[in-house]
Amino acid sequence: MNITVRRRLNITITVMIGAILVLVFAVYDASLYQGPFFTGWVLLAVMGFLALFHLRKKITVLPLGSASTWAQLHIYAGWLVILLFAEHVGWRLPDGGLEITITVLFVIVVVSGIVGLMLSRILPPRLTRRGEEVIFERIPAFIAELRNEAEDLVLESARETNSSTISDFYLRHLSSFFSGPRNRLRHLFASGQARFWLMNEIDNMQRYLNNRENEYADRLRDLVNKKDEMDFHYALNLALKAWLLVHVPITYSLLILAVLHLVVVYAFGGGVS
Amino acid sequence: MATGVAIQRPERWDNPFSPDMSESEVDRIMDLDMFRDMDTSKFSETVSLRDIIRNDTRIRHYKLGDIIVRTGDYGTTAFLPISGHVRVILPPSELSETLLGRSELPKKGFLAALGQLWRNPKLPEVRDPDRYAAGRDTGTRTAEGAEKLTFLRDVPAILEKFNTKKIGPGVLFGEIAALTRAARTTTIFAEDDVELVEIRRQGIRDIRQRVDSFRENVDRLYRENSLKNNLMETPLFHHLDDGVLDKIADATLFETYGDFDWHVSYNRYLESPPHERLAMEPVIVHEGDYPDGLLIIASGSARVSYRVNNGQKTIRYIGPGALFGFEEIAQNWLEGTDKIIPMQHTLRAVGYTDILRVPTSIIETHVLPDLPKFMFPPPAERRPAEVFHPFEERGRFKRAKAIPKIDTDTLEVLVEHRFIKGTSTMLIDLDRCVRCDACVDACAKGHNNNPRFIRHGRTFDHYMVANACMHCVDPVCMIGCPTGAIHRNAEGGQVVINDDTCIGCATCATNCPYDNIRMVEVRDEHGVFIVDGETKKPIVKATKCDLCIDQPGGPACQRACPHDALQRFDMEDRPPLARWLNRR
Numbered sequence: 001m002n003i004t005v006r007r008r009l010n011i012t013i014t015v016m017i018g019a020i021l022v023l024v025f026a027v028y029d030a031s032l033y034q035g036p037f038f039t040g041w042v043l044l045a046v047m048g049f050l051a052l053f054h055l056r057k058k059i060t061v062l063p064l065g066s067a068s069t070w071a072q073l074h075i076y077a078g079w080l081v082i083l084l085f086a087e088h089v090g091w092r093l094p095d096g097g098l099e100i101t102i103t104v105l106f107v108i109v110v111v112s113g114i115v116g117l118m119l120s121r122i123l124p125p126r127l128t129r130r131g132e133e134v135i136f137e138r139i140p141a142f143i144a145e146l147r148n149e150a151e152d153l154v155l156e157s158a159r160e161t162n163s164s165t166i167s168d169f170y171l172r173h174l175s176s177f178f179s180g181p182r183n184r185l186r187h188l189f190a191s192g193q194a195r196f197w198l199m200n201e202i203d204n205m206q207r208y209l210n211n212r213e214n215e216y217a218d219r220l221r222d223l224v225n226k227k228d229e230m231d232f233h234y235a236l237n238l239a240l241k242a243w244l245l246v247h248v249p250i251t252y253s254l255l256i257l258a259v260l261h262l263v264v265v266y267a268f269g270g271g272v273s
Numbered sequence: 274m275a276t277g278v279a280i281q282r283p284e285r286w287d288n289p290f291s292p293d294m295s296e297s298e299v300d301r302i303m304d305l306d307m308f309r310d311m312d313t314s315k316f317s318e319t320v321s322l323r324d325i326i327r328n329d330t331r332i333r334h335y336k337l338g339d340i341i342v343r344t345g346d347y348g349t350t351a352f353l354p355i356s357g358h359v360r361v362i363l364p365p366s367e368l369s370e371t372l373l374g375r376s377e378l379p380k381k382g383f384l385a386a387l388g389q390l391w392r393n394p395k396l397p398e399v400r401d402p403d404r405y406a407a408g409r410d411t412g413t414r415t416a417e418g419a420e421k422l423t424f425l426r427d428v429p430a431i432l433e434k435f436n437t438k439k440i441g442p443g444v445l446f447g448e449i450a451a452l453t454r455a456a457r458t459t460t461i462f463a464e465d466d467v468e469l470v471e472i473r474r475q476g477i478r479d480i481r482q483r484v485d486s487f488r489e490n491v492d493r494l495y496r497e498n499s500l501k502n503n504l505m506e507t508p509l510f511h512h513l514d515d516g517v518l519d520k521i522a523d524a525t526l527f528e529t530y531g532d533f534d535w536h537v538s539y540n541r542y543l544e545s546p547p548h549e550r551l552a553m554e555p556v557i558v559h560e561g562d563y564p565d566g567l568l569i570i571a572s573g574s575a576r577v578s579y580r581v582n583n584g585q586k587t588i589r590y591i592g593p594g595a596l597f598g599f600e601e602i603a604q605n606w607l608e609g610t611d612k613i614i615p616m617q618h619t620l621r622a623v624g625y626t627d628i629l630r631v632p633t634s635i636i637e638t639h640v641l642p643d644l645p646k647f648m649f650p651p652p653a654e655r656r657p658a659e660v661f662h663p664f665e666e667r668g669r670f671k672r673a674k675a676i677p678k679i680d681t682d683t684l685e686v687l688v689e690h691r692f693i694k695g696t697s698t699m700l701i702d703l704d705r706c707v708r709c710d711a712c713v714d715a716c717a718k719g720h721n722n723n724p725r726f727i728r729h730g731r732t733f734d735h736y737m738v739a740n741a742c743m744h745c746v747d748p749v750c751m752i753g754c755p756t757g758a759i760h761r762n763a764e765g766g767q768v769v770i771n772d773d774t775c776i777g778c779a780t781c782a783t784n785c786p787y788d789n790i791r792m793v794e795v796r797d798e799h800g801v802f803i804v805d806g807e808t809k810k811p812i813v814k815a816t817k818c819d820l821c822i823d824q825p826g827g828p829a830c831q832r833a834c835p836h837d838a839l840q841r842f843d844m845e846d847r848p849p850l851a852r853w854l855n856r857r
Binding site: 001002003004057061062065066070071119120124129240 | 386387389704707709728729735824825827829832833834836837857
């Protein structure tokens with residue numbers, strides 16, 4: 001199925017389910033049943049289902065449906081759970097320490113999920129369109145290679161040209177740049193400022209170089225560009241992974257507190273019909 | 274004048290089949306019945322019969338029980354016994370998979386599959402050394418030239434149990450599989466000490482071209498054994514009776530284009546500029562030629578293109594069973610001799626292509642008169658120049674516009690990199706892939722914690738063809754495996770490696786042009802490398818994707834991708850591929 005068609009279909013189904021749920025809750029409420037108990041159970045069930053996606057991703061050896069189908073269900077059930085939560089708390093900010101904590105965690109999970117979804121749609125095309133594909137775990141090794149290459153180049157230039165201009169420049173502007181991944185936020189927000197600045201500095205330095213030194217400077221410029229590519233891939237790959245470090249642990253904390261909330265409600269609710 | 278690094282121009286026999294072939298051995302072979310009576314004047318001075326024997330043959334020695342050819346294997350050579358006898362297992366009886374050095378992997382059950390999550394070893398490439406030491410029905414011995422041979426331990430029992438036929442000196446075998454690049458259809462083993470001449474494909478081809486009796490014999494065998502089956506599989510001939518099919522078979526020509534060893538020069542080919550690459554692909558039919566025959570692809574693949582100024586635009590690729598030229602022949606027949614249209618497209622061999630050419634007159638006489646109306650293609654004036662799909666494929670769609678198309682740029686990449694040979698090519702949409710490696714992780718979980726592919730490979734547009742075994746339609750990796758460890762699974766056709774019988778010779782890894790087979794050093798559960806008892810060198814095994822053959826649910830990589838970024842495709846089945854490529 002075409003992705004656009006699938007998206008439209010999923011949105012339509014989600015909106016319809018949402019509308020039906022709102023209607024059911026309203027009818028339930030009008031019948032003078034205790035609405036929050038009903039909405040609470042539905043909310044907990046959907047949150048549990050959302051958390052199952054993480055489990056599905058871990059159990060890849062069993063034919064439990066494709067992860068992409070699960071991901072679609074996760075995304076749209078995720079939108080639905082916002083509605084369910086709002087219905088459950090009565091469209092107002094809750095009071096009580098536990099409830100506020102749950103709300104804060106819920107907001108963090110929702111926001112991190114939305115950010116993750118956006119990142120996973122925006123960043124891959126950017127990664128595709130710049131430089132070679134690099135495996136994230138190998139980037140530090142590539143950077144180390146580039147650093148060694150740059151340092152060898154600088155030492156050679158000092159030895160062969162009897163001039164310290166390039167090596168001084170390296171110590172002043174580049175040694176920190178080559179020491180590890182740099183400019184993560186700038187790359188994440190598509191800013192070329194850091195690279196522009198370094199290129200500008202190299203241009204400025206080249207005024208004071210003779211032809212021989214300029215050859216070394218050009219090679220150093222290439223290495224700076226390659227390192228910048230690595231930084232770019234590192235920053236975007238890291239962002240694609242990092243949001244899950246917020247989303248997943250907080251989800252489990254949220255679930256634990258939600259169960260605790262349930263126990264408390266049943267323990268002190270009294271006269272629950 | 275062009276300058277460059279001067280080298281001696283590569284010659285036909287720079288790499289003889291056996292560098293140790295002596296003149297006395299050449300004399301011995303020349304004196305065999307099969308060669309003695311050949312008219313040497315039919316051979317040119319540069320490619321004499323003696324040259325062919327010196328460079329394209331070698332003498333092999335087998336002992337009792339040694340397997341010479343194995344059913345299902347792909348081979349490039351034929352054999353001629355000089356002394357001793359061999360036994361052919363007569364179909365339909367066949368040695369078991371384990372006797373052939375292959376594995377019979379049962380699918381894991383629910384609990385066994387789940388148990389992998391905690392039972393998988395933490396260390397990479399862990400094996401149980403006792404498993405390799407366990408007794409089997411076959412053994413491996415080192416023959417001359419350090420070559421490994423697999424032998425059957427209990428030949429008398431096999432002779433008793435299976436229907437076999439004895440072949441003695443002077444009877445050639447294996448030539449059809451070598452010439453047609455088809456899988457061997459039977460297993461042949463040595464019944465006693467056997468001396469054989471092994472002739473490689475190039476030699477057989479040259480002799481076939483020059484010696485009428487040899488060609489007639491080979492062609493007769495081909496017509497009897499394979500050709501009619503090939504023709505019967507063509508939908509165009511479904512309505513014909515046996516008598517007509519025999520007539521078509523008698524008139525059909527078998528032609529071969531390209532280089533069977535294309536994989537050897539694959540990387541060099543890719544380094545050439547695009548126009549040179551195209552020039553390296555032999556032309557089978559030129560656009561504008563008179564349509565003198567219907568071409569059926571017997572094996573290999575071919576590129577269909579048409580001229581655009583000084584270039585060629587690829588519009589589709591075709592593989593085994595596909596037809597070429599039918600539209601032109603049918604239209605010429607319908608419209609009579611007044612408006613003869615020539616071939617509309619050029620056909621080129623991609624790597625290698627074997628063609629069956631059924632003369633136009635035969636098609637006009639025996640096929641077209643009774644052909645159902647719906648099987649006729651639309652007239653040429655209603656056909657666009659860019660016909661992306663052959664007519665038999667278009668029949669699957671009600672409206673021409675409903676046929677999904679693959680854009681030309683993508684086609685060019687898929688064809689020139691020979692990715693079209695895959696039956697399970699892994700494509701990754703890099704615009705959707707979040708680089709989470711869930712696919713790699715899933716693969717590892719199904720293979721004792723060892724991923725069997727790398728999320729890395731050639732990229733084009735926003736797609737990557739990952740370094741995962743493509744399970745090629747004509748797997749070159751299977752050529753030359755001395756133990757039969759790499760084989761096609763009898764049920765699903767997946768190309769798999771039996772770890773128990775793999776001897777780590779790396780023939781398969783060297784043959785694979787896509788670098789999709791990895792050699793690994795194995796270790797025991799404590800992390801100690803398993804070594805050869807004599808040389809103390811690590812035991813090496815070939816590893817590759819097996820499409821999760823023993824896992825419930827098929828390839829885990831594809832199921833594990835949460836973003837719909839990874840799919841595996843049979844490249845012959847273009848509509849699903851086209852739909853996926855155009856799914857925005």
